[in-house]
Amino acid sequence: MYASCLMNRTALAACIVALTCTAQAATKMHADKKAPSDADMIASAMKAAPANVAKGATIVTMDEHSNMHTLRKGTNGFTCMPDNPATPGPDPMCMDASAMEWVNAWVGHKAPAPGKVGFMYMLEGGTDASNTDPYATKPDVSNHWIKTGPHIMIVGADPAFYDVYPKSADPDTSQPYVMWAGTAYQHLMAPIR
Secondary structure: OOOOOOOEEEEOOEEEEEEOOHHHHHHHOOOOOOOOOHHHHHHHHHOOOOHHHHOOOEEEEEOOOOOEEEEEOOOOOOEEEOOOOOOOOOOOEEEOHHHHHHHHHHHOOOOOOOOOOEEEEEOOOEEEEEOOOOOOOOOOOOOOEEEEOOEEEEEOOOHHHHOOOOOOOOOOOOOOEEEOOOOOOOEEEEEOO
16 A cells, blocks of 8 residues: 555655645646646656666556556666645655655554665655644644755654754754654655755
């Protein structure tokens, strides 16, 4: 099970950010806008990771019923998802198998498997997401909404790993920091540009 729905994935940014399904979001767009084609979604998803990773990755999306669909089968163990058209900016992501399991746990409100470290790319950056609430869907005065540029993420590491990085609710996103600190879903956000 991938995820019943990727709520608003920006900084996973927040998949990460709070991950909202691409196809679901497309169906909610104004009637005058058409949903992206499979070719458009594949091209978008491939922007999430370096070309050599993206070309061998499986490309997936979700339909309006939260069912995952494979647009292209891959060979390298990475899975990429296209930009969510409902968010303000580009936010495609690409993750290894361990990170995919971590995302499934997060979306399913379950504890991630301990010590199963995963790696994610978001080379297009991420749009707004809460830095403190893994399930926030919109900004409010208490959830520290942030925007991130191109970055990678390390998820599922032991808590001690994250203790050497800043855990501020309002981080300097130009430096590595921990998102969702103190939760089961804390992860390292590391800018790359």
